[in-house]
Amino acid sequence: MQEPSEPPWPPFRFQDRPGRSHPRRHGHRWQDQQAFQDRPEGEDRPDWRSHFRRHGHGDGNPLRRDPEDRIAGGVAAGLGTWRGFSPTTVRIGCVVAALVTTGWAVPIYFIGWLVIPAKGSETSIAAKARHDSQGVALAVGVASLLAVFLLLAGVLNDGSIEIYCWPQVVSVACLTLIWRNAPEGEQAGLRHLVAPLESLGGGGDNVRHGTKLRFAVAAGLLIAGLSVLISLRGGLSLLAPLGGFLLVAAAIVVLLGPWWLRIARDLLFERQARARAEERADMAARVHDSVLQTLALIQRSAEDPQTVVQLARAQERELRSWLFEGRAPGDITVTSFAAGIREIQRDAEARHGVPVEVVTVGDCPLDEHLSALLAAAREATVNAAKWSGASVISLFAEVEADKVEVAVRDRGSGFDPDSVPADRKGVAESIRGRMLRHGGSATVQSTLGEGTKVTLTMARILTPAGPAPADGRRR
Amino acid sequence: MSAAAGDRRAPRVVLVDDHGLFRSGVRAELGRQVEVIGEAEDVAPAIELIGRELPDVVLLDVHLPGGGGHAVITEVKKEHPEIKFLALSASDAPEDVIAVIRAGARGYVTKTISTADLADAIRRVADGDAVFSHRLAGFVLDAFATAPAAPDVRPSFDPELDQLTSREREVLRLIAQGYTYKEVARELFISVKTVESHVSSVLRKLQLSSRHQLTRWAAERRLT
Numbered sequence: 001m002q003e004p005s006e007p008p009w010p011p012f013r014f015q016d017r018p019g020r021s022h023p024r025r026h027g028h029r030w031q032d033q034q035a036f037q038d039r040p041e042g043e044d045r046p047d048w049r050s051h052f053r054r055h056g057h058g059d060g061n062p063l064r065r066d067p068e069d070r071i072a073g074g075v076a077a078g079l080g081t082w083r084g085f086s087p088t089t090v091r092i093g094c095v096v097a098a099l100v101t102t103g104w105a106v107p108i109y110f111i112g113w114l115v116i117p118a119k120g121s122e123t124s125i126a127a128k129a130r131h132d133s134q135g136v137a138l139a140v141g142v143a144s145l146l147a148v149f150l151l152l153a154g155v156l157n158d159g160s161i162e163i164y165c166w167p168q169v170v171s172v173a174c175l176t177l178i179w180r181n182a183p184e185g186e187q188a189g190l191r192h193l194v195a196p197l198e199s200l201g202g203g204g205d206n207v208r209h210g211t212k213l214r215f216a217v218a219a220g221l222l223i224a225g226l227s228v229l230i231s232l233r234g235g236l237s238l239l240a241p242l243g244g245f246l247l248v249a250a251a252i253v254v255l256l257g258p259w260w261l262r263i264a265r266d267l268l269f270e271r272q273a274r275a276r277a278e279e280r281a282d283m284a285a286r287v288h289d290s291v292l293q294t295l296a297l298i299q300r301s302a303e304d305p306q307t308v309v310q311l312a313r314a315q316e317r318e319l320r321s322w323l324f325e326g327r328a329p330g331d332i333t334v335t336s337f338a339a340g341i342r343e344i345q346r347d348a349e350a351r352h353g354v355p356v357e358v359v360t361v362g363d364c365p366l367d368e369h370l371s372a373l374l375a376a377a378r379e380a381t382v383n384a385a386k387w388s389g390a391s392v393i394s395l396f397a398e399v400e401a402d403k404v405e406v407a408v409r410d411r412g413s414g415f416d417p418d419s420v421p422a423d424r425k426g427v428a429e430s431i432r433g434r435m436l437r438h439g440g441s442a443t444v445q446s447t448l449g450e451g452t453k454v455t456l457t458m459a460r461i462l463t464p465a466g467p468a469p470a471d472g473r474r475r
Numbered sequence: 476m477s478a479a480a481g482d483r484r485a486p487r488v489v490l491v492d493d494h495g496l497f498r499s500g501v502r503a504e505l506g507r508q509v510e511v512i513g514e515a516e517d518v519a520p521a522i523e524l525i526g527r528e529l530p531d532v533v534l535l536d537v538h539l540p541g542g543g544g545h546a547v548i549t550e551v552k553k554e555h556p557e558i559k560f561l562a563l564s565a566s567d568a569p570e571d572v573i574a575v576i577r578a579g580a581r582g583y584v585t586k587t588i589s590t591a592d593l594a595d596a597i598r599r600v601a602d603g604d605a606v607f608s609h610r611l612a613g614f615v616l617d618a619f620a621t622a623p624a625a626p627d628v629r630p631s632f633d634p635e636l637d638q639l640t641s642r643e644r645e646v647l648r649l650i651a652q653g654y655t656y657k658e659v660a661r662e663l664f665i666s667v668k669t670v671e672s673h674v675s676s677v678l679r680k681l682q683l684s685s686r687h688q689l690t691r692w693a694a695e696r697r698l699t
Contacts, residue, residue: 359613359651394653
């Protein structure tokens with residue numbers, strides 16, 4: 001459908017792309033049968049336009065369903081917005097139309113749902129559904145099931161109800177296509193409605209609590225219905241023809257049953273495959289975010305061994321914590337002492353590019369004193385990274401029953417504790433001072449040319465509610 | 476420690492690792508210091524190769540596709556208990572490492588180890604010593620922990636099974652801080668031989684102590 005250069009009415013676009021004939025054909029049907037007559041290419045368009053000018057003003061946007069404000073598919077709300085009516089008016093109109101047309105307006109509504117794109121989207125569900133051959137098969141299958149049922153019911157009954165039901169064969173087919181091809185947001189709502197059906201047809205992998213109850217209700221209704229039918233038609237005289245119809249039904253089931261079953265099974269397989277694919281995509285995304293990115297960075301900085309080592313170690317740590325500690329990459333909430341130590345490692349390596357070998361023994365929750373210990377350990381580690389010139393720093397933390405000990409050690413240049421440069425002395429004081437303030441202690445051993453070792457010790461304060469120390473191991 | 480090692484015959488080594496790239500890397504690096512007599516990439520070929528070549532030391536990856544490094548050790552030890560294993564791994568989930576050690580490996584080093592240290596570790600294992608990397612020392616300390624576990628985890632051990640002596644614990648602590656055996660000896664005013672005997676005794680305890688307890692420890696480690 002060509003969009004006029006100066007649109008005299010809100011453009012009604014199903015698909016602006018060429019070569020998409022189906023949506024357009026549906027579109028015509030929809031237009032022909034809907035209360036609002038739209039003859040798109042006709043010469044009597046001005047009349048049509050003036051008709052709408054009298055009754056309402058659209059918002060000037062193309063016709064779009066409005067999934068935000070919807071009862072079923074948002075078609076009525078979309079129409080209302082498009083033409084400037086209140087959605088409620090349109091909805092009432094739809095219901096009246098459904099009654100007047102003996103149900104034919106309902107499938108038309110569903111066709112509208114299929115072919116009108118949702119707000120903010122350019123493609124309709126129908127465009128997607130065309131490529132979903134399994135969905136089409138399923139739709140035909142479901143529709144044929146209903147048709148068979150109606151055929152049988154029609155023979156048994158006098159036909160006043162199935163006049164309303166026959167159009168629903170089309171509705172059911174459309175609904176199936178919508179269900180399979182609707183965007184994620186719309187599907188969620190539909191799935192909620194369809195879930196019971198799915199568990200019936202989809203096999204035993206998700207038997208719900210309600211299933212038994214539903215079967216009981218269905219059986220009850222079936223018996224009631226049959227008894228009503230029999231009583232209406234004069235009791236036992238019906239049994240003979242009924243037997244015949246049952247045979248016909250059996251024949252149809254034998255004929256089409258395997259096909260229906262296969263559709264149901266394909267559907268199940270497809271759902272499982274989709275779940276697996278999603279899992280793999282999630283995995284791939286994580287590996288991409290972490291490992292592949294790092295590998296790319298490593299390739300780019302291949303001539304700088306320092307950076308390569310640093311990147312490789314950071315990646316190794318992240319993978320390790322993901323694989324063995326179950327923490328997602330990037331998740332760095334520190335709740336325990338050992339996690340705090342690893343955080344120091346991460347920071348020191350990232351900021352100063354010196355590998356930090358961490359060994360932690362035991363773990364315990366953090367309190368304010370242990371946080372102070374962590375802060376002092378961080379100072380000591382950063383100091384070693386900045387000044388020692390060592391190629392690796394060792395960070396050892398052991399949580400014991402009555403105390404926590406941290407040792408930061410390097411095999412770097414070391415220093416003479418008696419002639420410490422002013423800036424380093426200040427930091428040493430901040431380490432020692434911080435420890436002392438929280439009832440701990442710090443010792444610094446350093447020998448020129450051999451390296452430095454900072455040992456930090458903090459007594460644990462065991463609250464009554466806290467973890468009971470291992471009995472018999474206290475000194 | 477390395478002074479005496481230089482003039483002795485280079486140990487004959489078999490490499491078992493499923494990463495070809497890593498095998499060739501190690502082979503190239505170790506080339507002059509040890510004699511690499513064969514490579515295998517999975518459990519079954521490794522068992523066959525080791526049985527045929529009878530190397531001094533097997534450098535064994537903890538993770539192998541066909542059953543893990545400990546399967547190789549268990550199988551080979553049945554026929555040739557004299558062959559020594561040094562476990563090597565990039566990933567060190569504690570339970571995997573402990574499983575390999577308990578199967579009979581004489582030590583465990585990480586793949587980030589320097590070539591010189593690796594050659595040294597191989598020689599040490601060939602001589603019948605135990606090789607503890609800082610990580611393994613940490614795991615062992617943790618397994619025989621004196622510390623209470625995290626609040627939601629029960630203590631792993633009955634006090635009776637807390638088998639490490641305080642001296643052994645001191646040695647392990649220093650190794651966990653990256654000390655070499657020589658540095659440990661100097662720090663504790665003991666001989667390197669004494670350090671080695673402490674480490675070997677820890678290794679023996681690790682291999683012989685109740686399987687139940689260590690398994691539980693490993694399981695809890697995974698949970699925390």
